[in-house]
Amino acid sequence: MMKNPIQPTIPLDADGVHHGFLKLPYSRDDSAWGSVMIPITVIANGAGPTALLTGGNHGDEYEGPIALQNLATSLSADEVRGRVIIVPIMNTPAFQAGTRCSPIDGGNMNRNFPGRSDGSVTQKIAHYVATHLVPLADIVLDFHSGGRTLDFLPYAAAHVLDNKIQESACMAAMQAFNAPYSVRMLEIDNVGMFDTEVETQGKVFVTTELGGAGTATAKSVAIAGKGTRNLLKHAGILSGAPDLSETVQLDMPDEDCFQFSMDAGLIEYLVDLGDTVQKNQMIARIWPSDRTGCDPVSCVAKRAGILAARHVPGLVKMGDFIGLVAVPV
Numbered sequence: 001m002m003k004n005p006i007q008p009t010i011p012l013d014a015d016g017v018h019h020g021f022l023k024l025p026y027s028r029d030d031s032a033w034g035s036v037m038i039p040i041t042v043i044a045n046g047a048g049p050t051a052l053l054t055g056g057n058h059g060d061e062y063e064g065p066i067a068l069q070n071l072a073t074s075l076s077a078d079e080v081r082g083r084v085i086i087v088p089i090m091n092t093p094a095f096q097a098g099t100r101c102s103p104i105d106g107g108n109m110n111r112n113f114p115g116r117s118d119g120s121v122t123q124k125i126a127h128y129v130a131t132h133l134v135p136l137a138d139i140v141l142d143f144h145s146g147g148r149t150l151d152f153l154p155y156a157a158a159h160v161l162d163n164k165i166q167e168s169a170c171m172a173a174m175q176a177f178n179a180p181y182s183v184r185m186l187e188i189d190n191v192g193m194f195d196t197e198v199e200t201q202g203k204v205f206v207t208t209e210l211g212g213a214g215t216a217t218a219k220s221v222a223i224a225g226k227g228t229r230n231l232l233k234h235a236g237i238l239s240g241a242p243d244l245s246e247t248v249q250l251d252m253p254d255e256d257c258f259q260f261s262m263d264a265g266l267i268e269y270l271v272d273l274g275d276t277v278q279k280n281q282m283i284a285r286i287w288p289s290d291r292t293g294c295d296p297v298s299c300v301a302k303r304a305g306i307l308a309a310r311h312v313p314g315l316v317k318m319g320d321f322i323g324l325v326a327v328p329v
Contacts, residue, residue: 058100267314
């Protein structure tokens with residue numbers, strides 16, 4: 001396989017604060033010798049652990065990019081022991097278009113790891129991150145929220161792993177992030193995810209879902225900012241103890257947590273995010289969008305818990321995600 005064509009415009013191993021880009025050559029109609037420029041900041045000070053902080057894995061999720069842009073301008077090298085690598089807008093083409101997937105090649109970055117050095121733009125970015133940045137890191141934080149189509153309770157999450165020592169380290173880091181909700185998560189489809197790549201390399205990994213609906217709020221950005229610094233303190237990169245407050249512990253143990261639409265139409269939610277639901281309780285109903293006089297289709301919870309995520313647009317298609325019922329621990 002060919003060498004990845006991405007080149008950093010700044011050193012990744014020098015002390016101090018360095019702002020620059022990961023430069024990916026990309027020839028196109030409007031710029032024959034153009035490039036995709038992916039922002040990156042490296043803040044380093046001597047020996048110590050390395051944290052890789054990423055946002056914009058999906059281009060319509062904003063809490064991570066805002067919090068990481070803020071951190072890149074506010075964190076000084078004197079505060080750091082070790083190194084912080086900040087990539088606030090990992091899928092830059094998708095982010096600039098405000099879409100989940102890249103407008104260049106249609107790639108969903110979080111289904112394209114470990115990528116390819118000779119692949120599409122999305123695959124090349126994923127490959128560089130997987131082969132050049134993740135190996136440098138001891139701990140990785142990847143920000144997500146619901147984008148334009150989903151909305152979540154603000155939570156940090158760590159995954160159930162075969163390696164229980166690694167799983168324990170990830171869970172401890174997730175607790176240190178200290179979002180209002182903390183989720184122990186079993187992924188139902190982890191093929192191609194950044195999460196899977198990082199965990200396969202044996203790193204400590206934390207992810208988030210911090211709201212969504214295609215925007216960020218003052219509250220969700222504050223959660224992201226506090227959580228990032230908490231995680232850096234937990235890793236020993238920043239001094240001091242994490243700033244901890246109450247967090248609700250949730251579990252997502254199996255597929256019964258997820259509800260999908262079997263019909264298309266106008267969705268009416270009967271419960272809101274954070275509400276308690278019982279097994280077989282109706283959480284939503286779907287009305288026909290093209291006629292009157294027809295009864296709606298019921299959507300019922302397959303387990304008891306709290307509604308942790310929901311669909312945002314008022315219309316759903318068959319197969320759309322409707323709701324996530326997580327189990328309080």
